Amino acid sequence: MAKAPVLTPQAEDFPRWYQDVISKAELADNGPVRGTMVIRPYGYGLWERMQAELDTRIKATGARNAYFPLLIPQSYLAKEAEHVDGFAPELAVVTHGGGKQLEEPAVVRPTSETIINEYFAKWVQSYRDLPLLINQWANVVRWEMRPRVFLRTSEFLWQEGHTAHASYEDARDFASLIHTDVYADVMVNVLGIDVVLGRKTPSERFAGAINTLTLEAMMADGKALQMGTSHELGQNFARAFDTRFLGKDGERDLVWQTSWGASTRMVGGLIMSHGDDNGLRVPPRLAAVQAVVLAIKGDDAVVTRVREIGAQLAAAGVRVEVDDRTDIPFGRRAVDWELKGVPIRVEVGPRDLEAGTAMLARRVPGGKEPVAIDALPTVVPTALEEDQELLLRQSRERRESRTFDVRTLDEAAEAAKSGGWARLPWSEVGAEGEKRLAEDAVTVRCLVAEDGSVPTSDDAPGTLAVVGRSY
Numbered sequence: 011m012a013k014a015p016v017l018t019p020q021a022e023d024f025p026r027w028y029q030d031v032i033s034k035a036e037l038a039d040n041g042p043v044r045g046t047m048v049i050r051p052y053g054y055g056l057w058e059r060m061q062a063e064l065d066t067r068i069k070a071t072g073a074r075n076a077y078f079p080l081l082i083p084q085s086y087l088a089k090e091a092e093h094v095d096g097f098a099p100e101l102a103v104v105t106h107g108g109g110k111q112l113e114e115p116a117v118v119r120p121t122s123e124t125i126i127n128e129y130f131a132k133w134v135q136s137y138r139d140l141p142l143l144i145n146q147w148a149n150v151v152r153w154e155m156r157p158r159v160f161l162r163t164s165e166f167l168w169q170e171g172h173t174a175h176a177s178y179e180d181a182r183d184f185a186s187l188i189h190t191d192v193y194a195d196v197m198v199n200v201l202g203i204d205v206v207l208g209r210k211t212p213s214e215r216f217a218g219a220i221n222t223l224t225l226e227a228m229m230a231d232g233k234a235l236q237m238g239t240s241h242e243l244g245q246n247f248a249r250a251f252d253t254r255f256l257g258k259d260g261e262r263d264l265v266w267q268t269s270w271g272a273s274t275r276m277v278g279g280l281i282m283s284h285g286d287d288n289g290l291r292v293p294p295r296l297a298a299v300q301a302v303v304l305a306i307k308g309d310d311a312v313v314t315r316v317r318e319i320g321a322q323l324a325a326a327g328v329r330v331e332v333d334d335r336t337d338i339p340f341g342r343r344a345v346d347w348e349l350k351g352v353p354i355r356v357e358v359g360p361r362d363l364e365a366g367t368a369m370l371a372r373r374v375p376g377g378k379e380p381v382a383i384d385a386l387p388t389v390v391p392t393a394l395e396e397d398q399e400l401l402l403r404q405s406r407e408r409r410e411s412r413t414f415d416v417r418t419l420d421e422a423a424e425a426a427k428s429g430g431w432a433r434l435p436w437s438e439v440g441a442e443g444e445k446r447l448a449e450d451a452v453t454v455r456c457l458v459a460e461d462g463s464v465p466t467s468d469d470a471p472g473t474l475a476v477v478g479r480s481y
Contacts, residue, residue: 016345019287024231029159031281035290035349038159045157045164049274052350055298056277057167061147063200063296064169064272067192071184073143073171078125080149081116086124089250096217097121100152102164118151123218123243123269126172127251134174134265136256141184142174142265160278161235161481168273174253174265178244181266182221185240186464188270189223193238201276202293202401203227203283204409205237206476207464208456211436213444216269220244223464226455226476228409229282232429234455234480237279238272278481284401290351291374293401294394299352300329301390303368304343306359308336316358319368319386323356326387328394348373353397354390358383374400413476419443422477426452431478433458436468439475452479 016034018026032038037053040046049057065075081104087097102118105111119125126144134142147169154164171188175181189207197205210222219241226234247253248264257263284291294300301323305316313334320332333343340357347355355371357378362368367380370389374397381389412430416422419439425432427450436457439447444454459465460472 015287016349017287017289020230020285025158027285027287028278028282031285031289031349032159035351037277037281040159041165043164045154047159047163047165049167053277056280056292056296057274059296059298060196060201060276061169063196064192065145065147067195068145068169068171068188071143071187071192072141073145073173075147076144077146077148078119078122078129080119082119082122082125084115084117086128087117089124090218090247092218092246097152100154102151102153119148120150120152121269121271122146122148122150122170123172123247124251127247127253127267130172130174130265130267131251131253134253134255137176137258140174140176140255140265141180143171143184144173145169145171158278158481160274160281163274166274168271170271171269173268174248175267176255176257176263176265178266181244181268182242185221185223185242185268185270188268189225189240189464193225193240193270193272196272197225197227197237197276198402200293200295201280201283202295202398202405203237203279204402204406206409206456206458206462208458208476209464209468210239210456211441211444211454211475212468213441214454216241218243218246219269220246224456227279227283227405228412228431228478229279229481230285230408231282232412232431232478234431234478235275235279235282236455236480237276238270240270241268243267243269282481283405285351289349291401292351292353294353294374294398297351297353298329299331299350300394301354301356302331302333302347302352303356303358304340304347305332305334305336306340306357306362309360311363312358312360315363315383319356319358319383322387323390326391328387328390344371353394356386356390372397419446422475423447423450423452426450426478431455431476433474433476436473436475439477447477452477455480 017030020027039048097120104116205225205227215222221242223240225237245264254262303320323330357369370381371378414425416432416434422432454475465473
């Protein structure tokens, strides 16, 4: 009788495969309250690496980290009507504390535009205080009706940036800078995920924004996942909170603002973009463990040599872990590391020592080959870069091969239902077309220009709608 696979095959049941990977690769568990999650150490390690890459780029823009309270007075949200309407169905509200009913209910932050603007109004006095560039690493709560670990949870982790500027142009350019130099750079060059950069349609914008820039990625099943967004808020929140500055001309003006965020949803995107029937495939630049050196048997000479190889790889700049747990069967350990998607395994046994070689197993392309032990410090870093490039290439080829240029809404819906994306003129869709597509659970993911750039406006000539089903 054939041995049952460790994971449900993707082709058989993609959602079940996703849940299997999260469980078997020890990434996360469901939390005790519906819609929450417990992120396990290996999964949190992926998030920490994402944090580090994002944080470095965010700080390079001039933004600085701060922290604002989890609890927000309910009256703050009511100050910006579109904002409160957009988030009302997702709010968690605290009405009692210390055994008493609160004088004013407090909302558990779904996002922090309102509370941050309360303080921006205090901190900004003149043009000399601008631009004010703030980022926050935090948790947020948005009550989720259809939860799925990492993708849609009632509580999730993220960064949210908030900025105030003296002019519309400065705010617009900063939102674009975050979109390209922070988010797109991390998605493409670290996560190895091909993304389409575009702008959201008016109906899909962030509540209270005048423009939302998005990054959309195609998952292995052809569905879209929004990987991050950067919003131009215009003066909507500034007007609601009376955030003004004294300009060089002596006039008091409202600031122009942005907000932007990326969350633990990126972990879900990583799984669904790169994973296969054997588990995760982690991009080498992201991996907390880029290579694991395994002792096949508990021979003293083998264990000693494995530890030496680990030290040599670390000296070569590889993030390495030594697995000399020979009391656990080798096959079980090898499968576990494969499930976790560690890019490279270096396997060493007594026969390998005699030959002066180690078996090099590469998770991304698959396959094994013997490599001279002395060559490992050179071979492994090269292989890691090759595998990083391969993941991005595979992601891009998937998106390109499964995106179809069409002319009608029916053709767009059919392409989406068959597991792909469609591109068609936005002028053929419009608000009414969006409603028709929604009947088939299909959405306009973003608007792009014919040359692939981000349109300067919703109605810019030649604007295309990118249409698909999504998570």
